[in-house]
Amino acid sequence: MASGPSSGRNNQTKKKLKKEKKRAGVKSEEQLERFDSLPWNPSLPDKDDAYSFLIGSNELEGGFLSLEEIDETEYALDIPKPQNESAKKILKRKSKSKKRKVSEHDDSSVAEDEGGNEERPEEEEVVEGELKELKQNKKRKKKKKNNTQKKGKLENAAEENAELAAVADGKEDVDEESVDESEYLAWNELRLHPLLMKSIHRLKFKEPTPIQKACIPAAAHQGKDVVGAAETGSGKTLAFGLPILQRLLEERDKVEKLISEYQEADERIASRGFLRALIITPTRELALQVTDHLKEVAKPTNVRVVPIVGGMSTEKQERLLKSRPEIVVGTPGRLWELMSGGAVHLTESIIDMLPVTSGSDDAQSHNTESCVTVSSLQRKKRQTFVFSATIALSADFRKKLKRGSLKSKPNDGLNSIETLSERAGMRASAAIIDLTNASILAHNLEESFIECKEEDKDAYLFYLLSLHGQGRTIIFCTSIAALRHISSILRILDINVWTLHAQMQQRARLKAVDRFRATEHGILIATDVAARGLDIPGVRTVIHYQLPHSAEVYVHRSGRTARALSDGCSIALISPNETSKFAGLCKSFAKENFRRFPIDISYMPEVMKRLSLARQIDKILRKDSQEKAKKSWLERNAESIELVLDDNDSEDERVNKHKQKKASSAHLKKMQQELNTLLCRPLQPKTFSNRFLAGAGVSPVLQNQFEELARQKLADSNTSAQNKRRKLVIIGQDCVEPLQALRSTGEEACQDLKEIAEKRKNMENLRRKRKEEKKRLHDQRRKQRKKLKGGS
Numbered sequence: 001m002a003s004g005p006s007s008g009r010n011n012q013t014k015k016k017l018k019k020e021k022k023r024a025g026v027k028s029e030e031q032l033e034r035f036d037s038l039p040w041n042p043s044l045p046d047k048d049d050a051y052s053f054l055i056g057s058n059e060l061e062g063g064f065l066s067l068e069e070i071d072e073t074e075y076a077l078d079i080p081k082p083q084n085e086s087a088k089k090i091l092k093r094k095s096k097s098k099k100r101k102v103s104e105h106d107d108s109s110v111a112e113d114e115g116g117n118e119e120r121p122e123e124e125e126v127v128e129g130e131l132k133e134l135k136q137n138k139k140r141k142k143k144k145k146n147n148t149q150k151k152g153k154l155e156n157a158a159e160e161n162a163e164l165a166a167v168a169d170g171k172e173d174v175d176e177e178s179v180d181e182s183e184y185l186a187w188n189e190l191r192l193h194p195l196l197m198k199s200i201h202r203l204k205f206k207e208p209t210p211i212q213k214a215c216i217p218a219a220a221h222q223g224k225d226v227v228g229a230a231e232t233g234s235g236k237t238l239a240f241g242l243p244i245l246q247r248l249l250e251e252r253d254k255v256e257k258l259i260s261e262y263q264e265a266d267e268r269i270a271s272r273g274f275l276r277a278l279i280i281t282p283t284r285e286l287a288l289q290v291t292d293h294l295k296e297v298a299k300p301t302n303v304r305v306v307p308i309v310g311g312m313s314t315e316k317q318e319r320l321l322k323s324r325p326e327i328v329v330g331t332p333g334r335l336w337e338l339m340s341g342g343a344v345h346l347t348e349s350i351i352d353m354l355p356v357t358s359g360s361d362d363a364q365s366h367n368t369e370s371c372v373t374v375s376s377l378q379r380k381k382r383q384t385f386v387f388s389a390t391i392a393l394s395a396d397f398r399k400k401l402k403r404g405s406l407k408s409k410p411n412d413g414l415n416s417i418e419t420l421s422e423r424a425g426m427r428a429s430a431a432i433i434d435l436t437n438a439s440i441l442a443h444n445l446e447e448s449f450i451e452c453k454e455e456d457k458d459a460y461l462f463y464l465l466s467l468h469g470q471g472r473t474i475i476f477c478t479s480i481a482a483l484r485h486i487s488s489i490l491r492i493l494d495i496n497v498w499t500l501h502a503q504m505q506q507r508a509r510l511k512a513v514d515r516f517r518a519t520e521h522g523i524l525i526a527t528d529v530a531a532r533g534l535d536i537p538g539v540r541t542v543i544h545y546q547l548p549h550s551a552e553v554y555v556h557r558s559g560r561t562a563r564a565l566s567d568g569c570s571i572a573l574i575s576p577n578e579t580s581k582f583a584g585l586c587k588s589f590a591k592e593n594f595r596r597f598p599i600d601i602s603y604m605p606e607v608m609k610r611l612s613l614a615r616q617i618d619k620i621l622r623k624d625s626q627e628k629a630k631k632s633w634l635e636r637n638a639e640s641i642e643l644v645l646d647d648n649d650s651e652d653e654r655v656n657k658h659k660q661k662k663a664s665s666a667h668l669k670k671m672q673q674e675l676n677t678l679l680c681r682p683l684q685p686k687t688f689s690n691r692f693l694a695g696a697g698v699s700p701v702l703q704n705q706f707e708e709l710a711r712q713k714l715a716d717s718n719t720s721a722q723n724k725r726r727k728l729v730i731i732g733q734d735c736v737e738p739l740q741a742l743r744s745t746g747e748e749a750c751q752d753l754k755e756i757a758e759k760r761k762n763m764e765n766l767r768r769k770r771k772e773e774k775k776r777l778h779d780q781r782r783k784q785r786k787k788l789k790g791g792s
């Protein structure tokens with residue numbers, strides 16, 4: 001979601017500026033009028049073009065302020081001087097030395113980041129320092145009052161621009177000559193700023209994704225509010241990110257053009273250092289990711305993007321905000337905390353603090369008045385974007401928005417995105433771009449499920465990771481307790497996993513994501529904090545260890561795989577208790593079939609053997625750590641009140657305890673050894689013939705040979721040869737990707753949904769009958785009692 005610039009003028013400054021405005025006199029007014037008649041963007045085609053009338057006019061529907069709309073009394077206007085050749089040379093030299101400084105600093109911050117710490121914003125601190133220096137320079141120059149001095153100040157502003165660009169740039173630009181522009185033709189009709197195209201070339205995004213294609217004209221060129229829906233991983237970040245940057249750059253170009261044509265132009269025309277866009281994301285990791293993504297695209301520009309998220313130093317973030325970035329990406333809690341001067345109001349919506357578009361909402365205006373970042377003009381001109389993969393899960397959202405009837409009523413069945421759009425004050429004329437299909441899920445996603453008892457979920461999980469652990473895997477749990485349970489069991493089973501949940505320190509959360517991102521076959525166990533937006537390449541499989549509470553979350557979770565152009569698979573572990581929830585999910589996606597994931601049950605005895613040992617070990621370790629925690633708690637508290645803890649046990653009791661402890665630790669050691677021996681060998685099916693195996697596992701080369709052998713046998717086979725092939729089981733810890741396993745099963749398990757629905761129906765009938773029977777018996781007994789009472 002994007003909002004326009006902020007003003008923070010106090011009355012005194014306003015009066016002063018108004019006086020100055022008067023003094024500046026008619027001359028600058030006339031200039032402004034003449035400026036209005038200038039074309040908006042030199043890169044735009046002329047009159048014939050379908051969009052030109054929108055770009056150059058004041059008829060824009062909202063959006064960023066164009067120059068014509070700026071009331072200079074509300075803004076500390078500051079025009080950067082156009083870079084003439086000699087100035088450019090000086091700036092080049094300056095920016096080179098700055099770049100050196102920044103790259104030195106970058107190195108150190110990388111080193112810090114390796115510790116997975118919260119020092120990410122250090123880069124911004126350098127910028128902040130530089131900004132301070134620049135501002136001081138600027139202040140000094142402000143004291144001089146004649147025209148020459150004014151010119152000097154303009155040069156300084158230009159310098160600041162260039163230096164900021166150098167700081168924002170940081171890395172080498174793409175060699176434009178090596179770019180084959182014909183490969184990027186599909187972007188042409190979106191008429192993006194050349195600097196943005198430069199980034200697109202560097203990122204090698206050959207064409208816009210469908211949602212980008214559909215949103216950019218409406219958002220960037222027509223200034224419309226946009227509600228965008230497209231499947232997970234379809235490039236929604238740039239669908240709103242590029243329009244934000246485009247509008248900022250267009251505005252900047254216009255200012256520069258004005259200045260180059262009218263050298264005496266008043267410096268107050270340019271609006272700099274204001275918050276121009278506020279992007280709110282549901283999780284911290286997503287905010288940091290969106291920041292990185294936008295920074296990457298904004299590299300050749302001097303537009304600054306700063307993350308404001310919880311779990312990191314508030315002071316540091318306050319300092320970052322003082323450097324006045326144009327774009328802030330944040331999570332509601334920390335934004336609110338900073339906006340309301342320290343008090344945390346997590347339960348309230350930050351949207352109430354934002355400007356309203358309708359103007360009729362007087363009730364909210366007192367709120368917005370307290371928001372120093374918003375000017376009255378902005379309230380009228382705010383452009384709002386709401387993007388999600390799951391908006392269309394509510395069928396009548398579109399109709400309601402078109403009718404302009406999205407007024408909130410408590411519990412009226414709106415889903416969260418609808419409520420957000422409504423509260424964000426989206427206009428009825430908003431462009432609704434819904435590219436989701438009926439099933440909402442990503443089209444490259446293969447979905448499947450495994451029906452099992454609750455207590456067997458661990459076994460199936462271990463089976464999946466052992467036999468199909470290729471590529472990155474994310475395991476989703478609904479509760480932190482379940483997450484802790486499986487991470488502990490899997491670690492005992494020698495499977496390396498990272499965890500991510502809301503009770504972790506932010507530093508550890510970032511570390512987990514970074515490490516998972518860096519490990520080719522990594523496994524992340526997460527709660528739903530990782531469900532939305534995380535874009536980690538190479539996630540091949542998503543496992544739902546527990547089903548989420550809503551279809552919406554299911555879509556977001558599954559969408560961590562099959563992103564952009566890649567494919568992937570999701571596997572839901574369904575216990576009998578979850579059958580009806582699962583059937584409900586399937587219904588919301590209008591899906592005919594979910595496939596049953598193929599399980600070779602001949603592996604299960606071996607799986608169970610290992611799992612049973614792991615559970616016993618886990619139980620002992622857990623008990624030990626609980627006892628230790630209890631003891632240290634007692635000792636700590638006793639110490640704090642200077643109490644000496646007596647050991648009331650008799651000598652015999654103490655000896656017995658010691659013996660028990662020793663036995664238990666010997667038992668633990670024995671089990672651990674036993675488990676280690678088992679884990680040294682790959683999982684084998686019960687009927688497996690050892691003659692195929694030498695040592696501990698099958699190398700990829702050997703595996704290929706086996707497959708080749710199987711294919712040959714199949715080629716000249718009859719039925720008996722096919723049977724033989726079935727016995728040729730190729731095993732190895734990373735044998736086949738889940739997606740491959742799923743695809744090779746064909747379509748045979750596709751009818752299961754009907755089965756599940758049938759089961760669900762039968763269960764419901766049974767429950768209803770039981771209830772009726774219970775009620776009947778209850779009534780019968782009551783009547784009998786009454787009769788007896790009446791008789792006596």
Ligand SMILES: Nc1ncnc2c1ncn2[C@@H]1O[C@H](COP(=O)(O)OP(=O)(O)OP(=O)(O)O)[C@@H](O)[C@H]1O
Nearest residue numbers: 205207208209232233234235236237389533535564
């Ligand atoms: N035009 C493009 N061509 C190729 N890749 C792109 C393009 N635009 C974005 N991407 C890449 O696609 C990936 C997914 O993008 P993004 O995270 O914006 O998806 P999303 O739709 O927001 O997903 P989600 O709904 O899960 O949040 C990113 O790695 C991004 O760099």
